[in-house]
Amino acid sequence: MLKIEPYRPQAFIDFTRAENVQAYQQALAKVRAEQLGRHFPLIINGQARDTAQRLLSTNPCDTSEVVGSTAKATIQDAEDALAGAWEAFNGWKTWTMDARARVLLKAAAILKRRRLEACALMTLEVGKNYAEADVEVAEGIDFLEYYAREAMRYEGFGAAETTWYDGEENGLMYLPLGVGVSISPWNFPCAIFLGMLAAPIVVGNCMVVKPAEDSGMIAGLMLDVLMEAGLPAGVVQFLPGVGEEVGEHLTTHPRTRFISFTGSRNVGLHINEVAAKHKPGQRFIKRVFLELGGKDALIIDETADPEVAVTAAVQGGFGFNGQKCSAMSRLVVVDSVYDSVVGKFVERVKALKVGTGEENAGVTAVVNQESFDKVRSYLEIGRAEGKVLTGGEATGNNNGKTGHYVQPTIIGDVDATARIAQEEIFGPVVTVLRARDWTHALEIANSTEYGLTGGVCSRDRARLEQARAEFEVGNLYFNRKITGAIVGVQPFGGYNMSGTDSKAGGPEYLGNFMQLKAVTERW
Numbered sequence: 001m002l003k004i005e006p007y008r009p010q011a012f013i014d015f016t017r018a019e020n021v022q023a024y025q026q027a028l029a030k031v032r033a034e035q036l037g038r039h040f041p042l043i044i045n046g047q048a049r050d051t052a053q054r055l056l057s058t059n060p061c062d063t064s065e066v067v068g069s070t071a072k073a074t075i076q077d078a079e080d081a082l083a084g085a086w087e088a089f090n091g092w093k094t095w096t097m098d099a100r101a102r103v104l105l106k107a108a109a110i111l112k113r114r115r116l117e118a119c120a121l122m123t124l125e126v127g128k129n130y131a132e133a134d135v136e137v138a139e140g141i142d143f144l145e146y147y148a149r150e151a152m153r154y155e156g157f158g159a160a161e162t163t164w165y166d167g168e169e170n171g172l173m174y175l176p177l178g179v180g181v182s183i184s185p186w187n188f189p190c191a192i193f194l195g196m197l198a199a200p201i202v203v204g205n206c207m208v209v210k211p212a213e214d215s216g217m218i219a220g221l222m223l224d225v226l227m228e229a230g231l232p233a234g235v236v237q238f239l240p241g242v243g244e245e246v247g248e249h250l251t252t253h254p255r256t257r258f259i260s261f262t263g264s265r266n267v268g269l270h271i272n273e274v275a276a277k278h279k280p281g282q283r284f285i286k287r288v289f290l291e292l293g294g295k296d297a298l299i300i301d302e303t304a305d306p307e308v309a310v311t312a313a314v315q316g317g318f319g320f321n322g323q324k325c326s327a328m329s330r331l332v333v334v335d336s337v338y339d340s341v342v343g344k345f346v347e348r349v350k351a352l353k354v355g356t357g358e359e360n361a362g363v364t365a366v367v368n369q370e371s372f373d374k375v376r377s378y379l380e381i382g383r384a385e386g387k388v389l390t391g392g393e394a395t396g397n398n399n400g401k402t403g404h405y406v407q408p409t410i411i412g413d414v415d416a417t418a419r420i421a422q423e424e425i426f427g428p429v430v431t432v433l434r435a436r437d438w439t440h441a442l443e444i445a446n447s448t449e450y451g452l453t454g455g456v457c458s459r460d461r462a463r464l465e466q467a468r469a470e471f472e473v474g475n476l477y478f479n480r481k482i483t484g485a486i487v488g489v490q491p492f493g494g495y496n497m498s499g500t501d502s503k504a505g506g507p508e509y510l511g512n513f514m515q516l517k518a519v520t521e522r523w
């Protein structure tokens, strides 16, 4: 067993303090001086391997700037990575839980020391402002710390309760599954990337990890951290590449035992389908964990504290430009307070500063051209489906910088069946819906195919209790923003088309990556 203090989430850095802002700016300058243009090769069997082709990371807030690059894995690299991971599995699975957990704890200690460096790189690579980058790196550290401790519960023959039966010894053993594939998104390129690999490896699996194309550098930096922590060769095979090519090859491969995917609904459903197909030589039914998109609603009723409610709406709707699966993309307001609440919401959003991550702007640029085009097309749809209350333009530039800038936008009086009330936009665009009363508001909130996060701002106890039972989401929040789940505190995962609800950062999560063997000896 590990001898360590109980798990506690990391505190966030307070950026109202001048010295913390200064430290962040110094980290940005250092990363600019030392890492701009850095190239991250593949890592297969502990060895760096470069490829003929490269994937470039560009700064979303200034698209003329190339931040760096990663290698671009080929199908042969994927084959080698999978074969090497199975080879490494033979050794890694024999390590004790605490020995594996120590690698995570050491990695957490290193990441704590390199916290601002990781933040600064994310600011440049995906455009996160200081607080958004900081809470994410804190979450990454939390995943390492939390899963290391959780693993202790599964050590040994007596780890799971079984009923005594006279004349026999009965018990359960938790065993790792084998080699899994992790495919992660760009919007939490540090925390989700780390969490999706840390959980399976700490219980003895080996992983082939494919980060998103837009955020390969921060993933590469996390590999630096893991290797510095002493991770044995082959346990994590780092394979940046193109989703439709190398990602597809990995998810359909007969030697992939399980798939952990976080990303969009459509890609997730596609993976679910292809992973279900048996291939010649395949000896197992793949387990598939899918954590997908959202169309998350916050309800504000007539009893709510307007200040609390509007703050929750601004933070939930526009944190990291609405590019969170948990983002409040629908605001449902009860008719009797609609005008006053929405009026205040619009005022607050108009005051948000648009700019670069480096300037620590409240709203920065969306991640890439594809996202920009998608958000722009929804703005056009939105103009027809509702009334633009603020914003409404995808400008593509800000203060002389060319980037994927979209004005923070609120579209009001939208029908609950409208496309902008049903489809995930993934940008700084909030759809506002008018509900006749509380009952109607809850009905609207439950009227999409998604079910990730949701919230209610109300001072009516009975309504909160009703929402607790009937609001169909995996993560429900009262009288606060609906984003920012903390590892171990708010285990995270969605219902319905938002995913398989594997609840990352929760007490059930590690169990996903193990199988149980029941062993009986008759005396």
Ligand code: NDP
Pocket (backbone or CB within 6 Å): 183, 184, 185, 186, 187, 188, 192, 210, 211, 212, 213, 214, 241, 242, 243, 244, 245, 246, 247, 248, 251, 262, 263, 264, 265, 267, 268, 270, 271, 291, 292, 293, 294, 324, 325, 326, 424, 426, 452, 493, 494, 498, 499
């Ligand atoms: P995508 O689904 O576009 O991509 C996710 C990952 O899948 C990327 O690494 C991508 O690679 C890869 N990929 C794409 N096509 C395939 C394929 N055919 N086979 C295998 N892999 C493939 O999502 P985004 O990266 O744009 O992320 C945003 C989405 O993620 C949003 O919908 C958001 O709601 C969701 N999300 C959900 C979370 C949750 O916990 N529920 C948390 C965070 C985000 P490439 O980069 O090369 O395209």
